[in-house]
Every structure is written in structure tokens, then in C-alpha cells.
Amino acid sequence: MGEHAIEAVGLCRRYRSRTGWLRPRRREVHAVAGVDLAVGHGELFGLLGPNGAGKTTTIKLLNTLLVPTEGEARICGFDVVRQTREVRRRIGYVFGGDRGLYDRLSARDNLRYFAELYGVPGREQKRRIAELFELVRLTGREDDRVEGYSRGMRQRLHIARGLLHRPRVLFLDEPSIGVDPVAARELRQTVADLAATGTTVLLTTHYMAEADELCGRIAVLAGGRIQALGTPAELRHHADGRRVLEVEAYGVTDGQVAAIRARPGVREVSLAVHGAAQLLGVQSDAGVDVQAAVLRELDGVRLGRVTSRQPTLEDAYVAIVNRAAGPATLDGRVPA
């Protein structure tokens, strides 16, 4: 067993694609551009980043579905390129969404089928499956057909499926995508229970609040590189010395956002959709009062609540990602 559950050094993956139809051009995308990682056994580690940051590609490099163009990685000490069999025996992979289960079968038959496929010995199957139903809190619903399961229940069944062969490391790619807030909370509970069994979990998510609640350490990925890595408390320091003004508004334009961003003392501006309203977040240097200036720029726009508050981990995340990639729209807000 290696010193680390997951280790990557200078990991890179380039994609070549063609764009254009009349005059096709080759384009190279550095999806992962030099990632170094060391995740300890039993850690619950978060990989966070905006769309296209390289999270899924990183996971696919670590779980042997893609070969790196440069660099190397090991799982429990085994090389992901040269020792794929050893690696695959030790990993599970669960991705968000609906694929990968048989709707017409019961949950139990699904797990039996996959247990057979993964080579779980016959005499162990029954006990392992019962154990997993308990872990993912589906005991009592084992014999229901999966077609009647909610998204959250399906997602928990996916996790059970990924754990059948007792992997040391579980990759969880966007587990809460499309899951309602209550089900997402249950899902987080399952992930926390799982980590308590000693399984190493690498979780990717768009939701900072989810990573904050679950993960011991978080790496923020943007543009294929790790922009910040640390405990949630350490990452929070990226927003030190700032203050956040939040304005609920209806109909803020891109031009107004740009004008606010250009005001002295303003460090980041984000605009998120919040039900029927927009939520404008303005991070500024703590000593500068930007409220009057912001409200002046929004003259004529219907406004709701205006609040000034201390920065959260989410604000630190916005600061890290914006510094890496320039201003971008972030969809990282978690539904309450």
C-alpha cells in the first residue's frame, strides 16, 4: 500500500479537437495542465471548480479511464498507466445523472447483477448487499423497482453499486447534480457515513457549501490547474480583509455589472439567479464603503433586500476562481 491513497505529480491531459466546418482548424485544449495532489488514506477530499475546470478529466485520469499526456499518478501506490488492474481493483467510480442502473429491476437485483460483474464471491454477496443498503439508507426499499426511485435514492444506489467490491478509494463525480435540497442533504449524510468507514473519497462538486460541509481538504481547480488547496478554514483566508454587499435585484444588465466592477475598492462582482430575482454580490476592501456607489449604478432597477456581511467560504471561492480565470459567471450557489 502506498503512503497516499491518491497521488498525482505534474498530471496533464491535452485534447485535440477540430472546430469549424468550412475551414476546420485544430484546437488543443489543456483540460488538465499540471496537477499535483496527495490525498491520505481515509480522507474526504473535495475537487471544486467552475464548468470546464478539468474536474472530470482529472478523475478519469486517476481512475484509468483516460491516459495522461504527461505526468503520473498512483492509487494506493499503483501506477494508473502501468498497473491498471491493481488500480481498478481498489477504486470505485460514481458519477451524477441517471445512467448505469436497470430501471426494470429491483434495487437488490441491480446490486446482485453488478456484484456478479465485479466478481464479488457468491457467499459474500448477500451480506455485502445488505450492509450497503444500510449504509445508503435504502433498507426497506430493496425490492422496489428502480424506476420508482427518486433521483436522490438512485444516486445513493449508485454509491452502493460503486462500493460492492470494497474499493479503498471512491471517486464521486458531482453526486448531487439534479437532486433536490432535501435529498442532497441525505446524500451528504451517506457520503459522511462512507468516509467514517475509512474509505478515501474524492468528491467533485460545483457547490462550495457541500464541499465545506463534507471535506477535510479542498482543491480549487480552474483552467486545469489547482489554484488553491487547503482546509475550508484555510481557503476562507482568500477573502480576508473584504466585505460583501448583497443586493437582490430585478433586471441588472451586464453593463451595470461592468460599471460596478470598475468602481474603486470593488474586488469581485458576481450575479446569480435566485428564484425570480437576481442576487448581486459585490466584494470590496473592508475599509471602503461601496454601498452608495453600487446603488447609484443600479439607479432605475427594482431592488429588494440589501445586506452587508462578512465574507463566506463561497466568497473566497469566487475570489480564487476569478483571480485564475478573470471575471466569470459562477453558478456555485447552493439552494437553501
Ligand SMILES: Nc1ncnc2c1ncn2[C@@H]1O[C@H](COP(=O)(O)OP(=O)(O)OP(=O)(O)O)[C@@H](O)[C@H]1O
Ligand atoms: N473529449 C474531449 N475532447 C475535447 N475537449 C474536451 C473533451 N473532454 C473535455 N474537454 C474539454 O476539457 C476541459 C475540461 O473539461 P472537464 O469535463 O474535465 O471539466 P469539468 O471541470 O469536469 O467541467 P464540468 O463541471 O462542466 O463537468 C473543457 O474545456 C472541455 O471542453
